[in-house]
Each structure stands twice: as C-alpha cells, then as structure tokens.
Amino acid sequence: MSTDCTFTYKTLFGPVPSRRLGISLGVDLVRHKTCSLDCVYCECGATTHLTMKRKEYVSVDRVKDELVAYLSRDEKINYITFSGSGEPTLNEGIGDVIQFLKSDYPQYKVALLTNSTLLDQPAVRRQIKDADMVMASLDAATEAQFRRVNRPHPKLDLNSIIDGIAAFRKMFCGRLLMEYFLVNGCNDSAEELMKLKRILRRIDADGLLLNTLDRPGTQAWVQPVGPDRLKNTSDFLEGAEIVKYKPAPPEMATRHEDLMERLVSTVRRRPYTAQDVSQIIGLDVETVQPVLDRLVASNQLAMRQMDRGLFYLASIK
Numbered sequence: 001m002s003t004d005c006t007f008t009y010k011t012l013f014g015p016v017p018s019r020r021l022g023i024s025l026g027v028d029l030v031r032h033k034t035c036s037l038d039c040v041y042c043e044c045g046a047t048t049h050l051t052m053k054r055k056e057y058v059s060v061d062r063v064k065d066e067l068v069a070y071l072s073r074d075e076k077i078n079y080i081t082f083s084g085s086g087e088p089t090l091n092e093g094i095g096d097v098i099q100f101l102k103s104d105y106p107q108y109k110v111a112l113l114t115n116s117t118l119l120d121q122p123a124v125r126r127q128i129k130d131a132d133m134v135m136a137s138l139d140a141a142t143e144a145q146f147r148r149v150n151r152p153h154p155k156l157d158l159n160s161i162i163d164g165i166a167a168f169r170k171m172f173c174g175r176l177l178m179e180y181f182l183v184n185g186c187n188d189s190a191e192e193l194m195k196l197k198r199i200l201r202r203i204d205a206d207g208l209l210l211n212t213l214d215r216p217g218t219q220a221w222v223q224p225v226g227p228d229r230l231k232n233t234s235d236f237l238e239g240a241e242i243v244k245y246k247p248a249p250p251e252m253a254t255r256h257e258d259l260m261e262r263l264v265s266t267v268r269r270r271p272y273t274a275q276d277v278s279q280i281i282g283l284d285v286e287t288v289q290p291v292l293d294r295l296v297a298s299n300q301l302a303m304r305q306m307d308r309g310l311f312y313l314a315s316i317k
C-alpha cells in the first residue's frame, strides 16, 4: 500500500471538528450523490444516481490505500466516519473497510452516518455492527411525509426501514443515535411528531438529534424551523439534542500547503460559509477568503446567498 506523501485523496475529506465525534476524518464510499433517497433538504445537491443496488462504487483497495497514507501522518483524529455525498451502506465493501480499521487501526473509533434505508437487510446490519457509533436518519413517521421529504427510491417503504432500525438496535452494542431533520410545514406537525415519539420509543436508541436547514438545500421551498419551534420539539421529544456546529480546536490549524486540497474536498461534500470554513480549517477568515475567491474564479467552487450568509458549494460542471 502507498504511503507516498504526494497522495491525492479522492475518498477522504476533512478532518472536521464535530460535537459528538471530536476530530473526524470523513470517508466517502460512493460517487457524488449516489443515494437511495433524494431528500429535499440535501446539502450535497440533487441525487443524480437514485439506487438501491449495492456494489463497490468506490474501490475498497483505494479506500484502504488512502487511509494508510493519511493515517501515516499521525495527525490527531478521534473518529473515522463514513459519510459524504451519498449513502455509505450502498458500497458492499463497507464491512471490509470497517474490519480493516478495527484490525489495523484500533486506536481510532469508527462512526457511520446512514439514511437507514438498507438496515432492513441482514447482510448490511452484520457488516456495520462493529462500528462504534451509528447515526441513523429518520425524517418521517408517516409514508406521506417520507415520500415528500425524502423522495425515496420506489422500492422503499417506511415501515420496513423502521423495522430495520429496530432490528439493528437489538444486535448493535455501540452507540446508536437517531437524527430527525425538521422541514417547516412538512414533517413538523403535532400528528407526525406524536407518531415519531412512539416509533422512537420502540427503537430505543441512545439519543435523538434534531436538525433543520442551516445551509443551501436541494429545493428552494424548503424552510428551516425557527429556534423556538426547535426547542419546543426537543422538549416534546424528551430532550432531543439540537444540532449545532462546533469550531475547530487550535491543534487543527491546517498547514497552508494543504489548504486548497482541504477546502475543495470539504466544501464539495457540504456547503459552508467562509466563517464555517475558517472554523473547520482552523485558520482565520482573512487567510481562507482569498483561497475561496480563487476557487470560485477557477470554477472549482460556486456561491449561493442564504439567510445565514454567503455559502460556498461544489460547482456544477
């Protein structure tokens, strides 16, 4: 395996600071927007490959090579996290990569961010059960809102997904967190939240994260839920944690020579403001801003104005 310091990372991104995961190195196991859902709030843009087919979208050997090269740098990382711009469990090699990390790099914890849609498959549950933490999304309690908010692959139905999450909970010894993304006027009604509460009691996860729109989503009509509503919903759902973004610790200050590569790989997977980028990268805005401007001028990034400010996102070429 290569440990060449000039290695170009295609499947790794970040590391980014995270409230729950500390410093987290991202691993993207699918090509951009290969997903079983096409969520209206998706920060990575519209799903271009809506699929339920599991295959090796990204070569497992390539992922292992990149991990070996990156981890040889001995940087401070708490978690290696499967996430990115699609659904990680669609890669049939995810179990292989988790076992590789557990055997060769036991000092790092492993997390998975999943949309839960494949958890009704016993093979998927077996492959991911050795992760230390799984954050599983569930954005609806009724089929109608599932179709409206998540725009799923036609083969999917919500009840099977809920059964899959509950079955995974029974066999998973790590920490299972559920995440609910509130879309104003859709999945935030009293009736929906009452049903959700019953479903969550059945699943019996270790916690619930409440999220809402903070950056450009796929659909312009999608509106965030306000802070008071978020707080009331959190109280109703028995203390669900409201997602907030965490600034980078000082030791994460990026070497200037890595800046361009990290900016592109990070923003390509999720839109950020210059202020967000500055916190993630650990450098001040005055340093980051000219680099963002250059990446926009060279069409590597695009910009979009939102309530919270000017966001930088992957340009559509």
Ligand code: SF4
Binding pocket: 035, 036, 037, 038, 039, 041, 042, 043, 044, 047, 084, 085, 086, 087, 115
């Ligand atoms: S939010 Fe996640 S699950 Fe939904 S479309 Fe985007 S990548 Fe897929």
